[in-house]
Amino acid sequence: MEWLSVIRIPIRLFRFGRAARIRLIAGFIAVAIGLGAGDTGHAQTPATTAPPAELVGRWLAEDIGGGGVIDRLQTTLEIRPEGTAGGNTGCNAYGSRIRVEGSRVTFTDVFGTLIACSGAVGDQERKFYSALAATQRFEINSLERKLILFGADGKPTMRLARL
Numbered sequence: 001m002e003w004l005s006v007i008r009i010p011i012r013l014f015r016f017g018r019a020a021r022i023r024l025i026a027g028f029i030a031v032a033i034g035l036g037a038g039d040t041g042h043a044q045t046p047a048t049t050a051p052p053a054e055l056v057g058r059w060l061a062e063d064i065g066g067g068g069v070i071d072r073l074q075t076t077l078e079i080r081p082e083g084t085a086g087g088n089t090g091c092n093a094y095g096s097r098i099r100v101e102g103s104r105v106t107f108t109d110v111f112g113t114l115i116a117c118s119g120a121v122g123d124q125e126r127k128f129y130s131a132l133a134a135t136q137r138f139e140i141n142s143l144e145r146k147l148i149l150f151g152a153d154g155k156p157t158m159r160l161a162r163l
Contacts, residue, residue: 049083051100054140056081059147059160064127066156070120075128077147077160089125091117096132105138105149131157 061075062068069075073090079098080086085107086095094112098105110132117125134151135158141148145162 049100050081051079051083051098051105053081054142055079055100055105055138055147058087058163060163061128061158061160062146063156063159064124064131065158067127070124073121073124075124076163089117089128091115091121091125094129100138103137103139105135107132107135128158 056079059077059079061077064075070090074088075090076087077085078087083098083100084095085098086093088094089112092113092115094110096107096110098107110129116122131149131151135149136152137150139148139150140146147160147162148156149158149160151157
């Protein structure tokens with residue numbers, strides 16, 4: 001078993017073909033570079049506004065675009081206090097910047113690994129990325145521990161449960 005030393009995830013690389021190994025390693029490197037982009041030592045213009053405390057944390061998608069989700073995929077969204085977000089689509093790891101102003105929220109500069117996802121898994125990933133891009137506003141139901149994201153048309157784009 002080989003270890004990817006950047007993020008310490010054990011992967012049996014011999015199970016994949018050469019092209020798949022290269023895509024897998026390139027994807028992990030892209031995520032590692034993206035997550036470390038804020039530590040360059042250069043002054044940067046802030047592209048994000050820190051999210052409120054009740055929005056920060058890990059969330060599990062329960063519904064995307066009104067079509068439900070495939071439970072075993074565990075599509076997640078983690079919102080961090082420094083104004084970044086990330087998680088797993090059920091197939092690929094992703095990250096983004098998040099801007100919050102009151103109840104308005106946008107996800108920008110989205111990046112992710114490039115593992116090919118086929119069938120229903122790929123469909124759910126595409127719906128997730130579309131929902132994230134369309135999101136304009138959020139509401140939190142504290143009693144039910146739910147985060148609801150809404151599009152410009154006022155319809156929910158995604159419903160998530162706090163983990």
